Amino acid sequence: MTITANLSTVTLNGNGVATSFPFNFWVPDASALQCWITDSAGLLSQTTDFTVALTESGGTVAYPASGGAALPAGAKITIMRNMPFTQQTDFVNATSFHAEVVEDALDNLTAQAQQIAEAVGRAVKVPISSTVDPENLIAKLETDAITASTSAQTATTQAQAAAQSATDAAASAVAVWTTTASVDAGGTANALTATLATAPQTALADRMRVRVRAIAANSGAATLDLTLNTVETGALPIRKAALAALEAGDIAGAGHELDLQYNATAAVWLLLNPAVTGGNAADQYLRMDSTGKIPAGTDGSQLINLPTLPAQSASNAGASLITDGSDALWGSSLKSGSPVATSGNTSIDREGLIPTWAHMVVVTFNGVSTNGTSPVQVQLGTSAGIETSGYTALGTGYGAGVTSAVYSTGFALGETSKAAYAHSGFLMLFKAEPNVWVGYGCVTRAGDTSGAMVTGAKALAGALDRVRLTTINGTDIFDAGYCNVLAL
Numbered sequence: 091m092t093i094t095a096n097l098s099t100v101t102l103n104g105n106g107v108a109t110s111f112p113f114n115f116w117v118p119d120a121s122a123l124q125c126w127i128t129d130s131a132g133l134l135s136q137t138t139d140f141t142v143a144l145t146e147s148g149g150t151v152a153y154p155a156s157g158g159a160a161l162p163a164g165a166k167i168t169i170m171r172n173m174p175f176t177q178q179t180d181f182v183n184a185t186s187f188h189a190e191v192v193e194d195a196l197d198n199l200t201a202q203a204q205q206i207a208e209a210v211g212r213a214v215k216v217p218i219s220s221t222v223d224p225e226n227l228i229a230k231l232e233t234d235a236i237t238a239s240t241s242a243q244t245a246t247t248q249a250q251a252a253a254q255s256a257t258d259a260a261a262s263a264v265a266v267w268t269t270t271a272s273v274d275a276g277g278t279a280n281a282l283t284a285t286l287a288t289a290p291q292t293a294l295a296d297r298m299r300v301r302v303r304a305i306a307a308n309s310g311a312a313t314l315d316l317t318l319n320t321v322e323t324g325a326l327p328i329r330k331a332a333l334a335a336l337e338a339g340d341i342a343g344a345g346h347e348l349d350l351q352y353n354a355t356a357a358v359w360l361l362l363n364p365a366v367t368g369g370n371a372a373d374q375y376l377r378m379d380s381t382g383k384i385p386a387g388t389d390g391s392q393l394i395n396l397p398t399l400p401a402q403s404a405s406n407a408g409a410s411l412i413t414d415g416s417d418a419l420w421g422s423s424l425k426s427g428s429p430v431a432t433s434g435n436t437s438i439d440r441e442g443l444i445p446t447w448a449h450m451v452v453v454t455f456n457g458v459s460t461n462g463t464s465p466v467q468v469q470l471g472t473s474a475g476i477e478t479s480g481y482t483a484l485g486t487g488y489g490a491g492v493t494s495a496v497y498s499t500g501f502a503l504g505e506t507s508k509a510a511y512a513h514s515g516f517l518m519l520f521k522a523e524p525n526v527w528v529g530y531g532c533v534t535r536a537g538d539t540s541g542a543m544v545t546g547a548k549a550l551a552g553a554l555d556r557v558r559l560t561t562i563n564g565t566d567i568f569d570a571g572y573c574n575v576l577a578l
Contacts, residue, residue, distance in 0.1 A: 504542025
């Protein structure tokens with residue numbers, strides 16, 4: 091016979107029904123066949139549970155021969171020729187010539203050559219001109235695989251850490267629970283007690299804010315013992331700005347609604363609206379009457395260190411009584427600049443819009459884009475200049491997926507950028523402590539149907555009085571959009 095098919099193996103799929111598997115390559119007898127099973131998980135094992143029916147050019151394997159379950163879907167059977175590498179034909183001089191005997195010997199040699207070619211085809215090979223030893227190549231591949239696996243694990247760990255950081259940063263940037271109504275205090279003028287019977291939590295949390303209606307004016311240092319539901323939190327000191335101790339009269343008297351915020355670091359209550367400000371003429375407060383209201387007929391004598399109030403009129407509707415440090419006047423505590431075009435600049439500084447008494451600053455963006463791929467960021471500054479380090483910020487982009495990046499140079503609007511991005515949204519900054527600001531912002535990124543958010547914090551060396559809009563690399567140029575700053 092002749093061998094025209096250059097085959098020595100065949101792999102067939104199971105379907106849970108078939109038990110007969112054909113092959114179309116020649117073998118001298120059934121002992122020259124091997125069968126291997128690959129299960130649905132990719133595990134390979136040799137089986138002897140089969141029978142063979144041979145033809146001149148191939149045959150059929152019956153599996154399983156023991157009558158068990160048929161090969162399931164997802165599994166495979168590989169039938170392969172496995173002849174011994176021997177030559178059993180002996181030619182003797184001066185004997186008759188039998189062509190069939192010679193042809194059988196040639197068939198065996200051809201089958202052996204095909205078997206070797208099939209095995210070599212599955213081997214790792216180097217180019218003909220290569221000086222690399224195959225064994226060294228395999229060792230390098232194994233080392234590279236281990237390195238890749240380690241890198242993948244590290245990347246996974248970092249991604250999980252970044253996701254946790256995003257959760258933690260977002261939690262730190264969101265205002266904690268605040269009471270919406272005042273509760274009457276008990277105790278004494280300098281040792282107040284209060285109970286929030288329907289509080290949603292039973293433990294104090296940083297920046298928790300409550301309103302307590304005083305029973306009398308304090309004569310010096312004071313404490314508050316707050317009970318949340320039925321859990322008493324203990325008598326904690328009441329302080330004011332810069333953690334300064336209360337002075338006599340800081341609590342104006344009965345009915346003064348005390349706006350208190352918990353500072354977990356110092357374990358104190360901060361009185362945000364003391365009746366006396368310790369001589370800071372630019373930040374004075376009204377002394378309320380016993381009901382916590384501005385007394386009727388207020389003419390200035392009820393104020394502390396402030397001149398007579400200006401006259402009221404219909405034109406002042408909706409206005410607030412404010413002071414610039416020397417005069418009392420009707421106006422708005424919201425300070426806002428005019429939107430500024432960003433085009434043509436690598437950075438835009440906004441100064442003179444943030445008063446020292448501001449507790450919240452909002453930076454707005456409308457269609458802001460650059461000519462590069464460096465993320466847009468907001469940096470904070472004092473009278474000494476912009477501070478470009480010491481930020482703890484996390485930029486997160488979302489669209490087709492969610493990715494994050496940690497930044498120390500500013501509040502970055504997302505994890506990356508593109509020239510096509512047009513950012514529209516805001517960054518809100520809240521004064522958490524004196525000169526410490528926490529931020530939370532969201533933007534849409536027109537041109538890519540995605541969005542981004544940023545959370546973080548920054549401790550400044552002094553009072554915040556300016557912000558800068560720029561990019562991480564500081565060299566990409568803004569080519570569209572407007573930004574603005576509001577403070578209150």
